[in-house]
Amino acid sequence: MATQLYPSKDILYSPQASWFGDEASPMLGWYHPAKLRDAGGSRQCGVVLCPPFGHEYMVSYLAYRHLANQLARAGFDVFFFDYSNTGDAADVDVLTDRIGLWQENIRQAAAQLRKMAGVQHIALFGLRLGGLLAASVAHEIDARAMLLMAPVISGRAYAREMLVLRNMSSISDMNGLQADVDLDQARDPAHTVTDDELTGYEFSAATRSSLGKLDLLKMPAPAMPVFIQARDDVSGQEAKLVNAWYHHDHALHVSDLPGYAAMMTEDAHDTVVPMAVWAAMQDWLSRYFPLASIDSRPYAVTRDVASIAFNSQVIEEELLEFEGMFGIVSHQAGADPKALPAVVLCNIGANHHVGNHRLYVTLARTLASYGFHVLRFDKSGIGYSKATPDDRENDVHAAAGVDDVSSAMYFMQGKYHSPSFVLAGLCSGAYLSYMAGLDDERVSGLVLMNQLTYRWQEGDTIDARRKNTIKSSHYYLQALAKADTWKRVCKGQVDFPQIAGNMLRRIGKRLRTQWQLLVTSLTHNNLLLGRVARNFRNMEARGTELLLIYDASDTAVDVMTEQLGRHASLLGHSERIRLEIFNGADHTFTPRWAQSALADLISKHLHKRFNAASANAAK
Structure with a gap:
């Protein structure tokens, strides 16, 4: 009442x-x-x-x-x-x-x-x-x-502590973007981690100086x-x-x-x-502050839409809720939502919709500046969205996540009349995008970044996956040339049995994919391919644009190679399939240059592909 x-x-x-x-x-x-x-x-x-x-x-x-x-x-x-x-x-x-x-x-x-x-x-x-x-x-x-x-x-001690952590980070020495894994490629000076960033966030000298002036011990009690x-x-x-x-x-x-x-x-x-x-x-x-009765209280008036200046354009961002899930839609002011597919960004692990170091905020606003309507939302159990059907939070690979992505597409269809969808995600977000796109005709594009698994079974856990996960083969080849690696070997700090076992399994899987590639080329029969490769070929055959993005040192490269062959060769040659590999970006594209380059790459690629598709359809 x-x-x-x-x-x-x-x-x-x-x-x-x-x-x-x-x-x-x-x-x-x-x-x-x-x-x-x-x-x-x-x-x-x-x-x-x-x-x-x-x-x-x-x-x-x-x-x-x-x-x-x-x-x-x-x-x-x-x-x-x-x-x-x-x-x-x-x-x-x-x-x-x-x-x-x-x-x-x-x-x-x-x-x-x-x-x-x-x-x-x-x-x-x-x-x-x-x-x-x-x-x-x-x-x-x-x-x-x-x-x-x-x-x-x-504040001064905190700033020093953060700088020490930054210098100890594995991304403190980065190389640039490249189209393939090439250990001999020269460093690009423009693609380095600057002194004014900290784990992907801006942390300028001016900020550190201002922070150094704050000290609780010097403030009045x-x-x-x-x-x-x-x-x-x-x-x-x-x-x-x-x-x-x-x-x-x-x-x-x-x-x-x-x-x-x-x-x-x-x-x-x-x-x-x-x-x-x-x-x-x-x-x-x-x-x-004891309890007390009150005569009245104001009704909270909220602002659901904001206009944000970005890249010399005005991006409108709308707050929304659907089926108990929270999200934000970014779009250029006045953009036609029916002109291009809507882009849906799926959570990176258990991180809420802004993404690690605001990666999804940057990506959403960049895509919006190219004319796309972009939804970044929290699936069940993440952020301010409802819990999963089994009342769990932070369940990264919950089966309900695929249904949540489908619900997001239905919502965008109803509100913005979106003609089709591009599903994008990093790590577990890539997995959800892949699973949701397998049999959904509404999905006209997939952007999969550092996807670590193509199948999640009941009983699997992230901890177990981590225990059995090692770095990419590219990473270990680089490590062999570093003196610090051999120092760690001498100190017994390198788990050789685990690394050797995983490397042997990788070699076996790669030999299998090479055999599949040879037989498929000779027989022209996709049935001999593995399930994952067939899934990708089927999506490409129905017209789905596939953009696969990896960091060269990430184990996701080896996972992809085991399923799709070296350079995704099992997928054949199609203009709808593009593979891009960054060098020095790390798993979540932490360096600020990598964030910017990633957003630019994805936005330009999708804009080119779907504007070309729209032009062909008009003819």
Whole structure:
């Protein structure tokens, strides 16, 4: 029953995605309204969740969503958002640094939450860099409480730590784009990892300099209650912070509950939400903001469409939901949705729809600038979409994923009258695209990037696949020429039995594909091909454009070779099949040059192929 106190079920229970901030540079935020009926009232306190930076943002995304839900159930209004130039937000051309911009973003998010929820008080939560940024503006936004999880204490030390990690990375020495694997090709200076990037994200000298000026130990002790959650993987500097803030007149609570390390994993698939930590934070915060009845509350007005400047064009991005799944459609302002196939981007592993280092955001907006309508969405169990039918999250290869892709195509047909579809994805996203495109006549194109499997069976696990996975043969040939490899061999740090066993299996599979190629050429009979090669040939025969993209050192190259032959020779020669191999891009195309080159390659290829197809059809 809708009343003034409970205006609608949607406002009470469903997180609301909305664009906010400046019209010229919008950000995406998720408003989690206080669940007044569950909590028994409102706490008249809104909590702004300030995200961390880079990879830490990606792996903690699911945990942030759970924290927002936890606090909303307790009667808090919550706002989780993306800083400018991160996540789904628009890029702002800041010539100096990002730190001042992100501090202003937190101020904007607090103002937005006050406007949407009508709350009297604001509290701030921040993880890692988000904690440092939150503390730096807490006084300015009149925050009444602060929750910090493993906060960055010194911006200068954090910047140094990030640079050390970058220099230790396997992508710190990169080569350029090439059409084939060629170990003798000279380095292209334009295709190197610059000093102003960090694991695929911009991290300029100006930003590092500005960050170095922030230090929690040098800030005045906050005049508000503070909850500090310590790290449980290494000894952090939380003790120093407690000593610096201990003598102020407000409550300072330190928690050593475990949960940080299990959340901050190398892969989003492995992240474990620290529910015990979230419960402790909720209990602590609730003591300072008791429940109270309210006479009325504003109805949250959301902005579903944003206009974003990109490559000298205006890209419109629409927020949408279909069958319990969230997505964003990018298209050029005024573009005809029926002129070209719609492009659907399928999740990279358990990462939500922005993709690793925002790869899908860059790709979607680049494709949109070429006239395509592009949907990046979260399948069941990822991001803000519903759970899978068996109520699981982060289930990367769930069988329901193929149905989700099909549902996405039906939605785009209904809303935009899309004539056909190009399915694109990286890693598990490539697998879902491949599976969804096998028998669906609506699929006129596939873009498969570093696809690691062509068959996922019940009982398979990512952990088991990882254990039995080694680098590509190309990688090991390169490694033999490096002195560091032999040092590791002498120290017993190289698992020769596993590598040798896998290499022998690869040789056997390659001999089989060579035999298939020979027999098929002599008999002109595709039935002698393996199942995967036949699937690709059948899709090509029905007119499907196939673009296969790999990094030369990725094991996906060997997986492809085992199924399709060297250089995909089992697929024959067709203008509808294109194979491209990058050198030095890594599995997720982390270097910024690789991201740009990849988006440019895919957009130009699809634009050329489907504009040519449209022209031929018109004749």
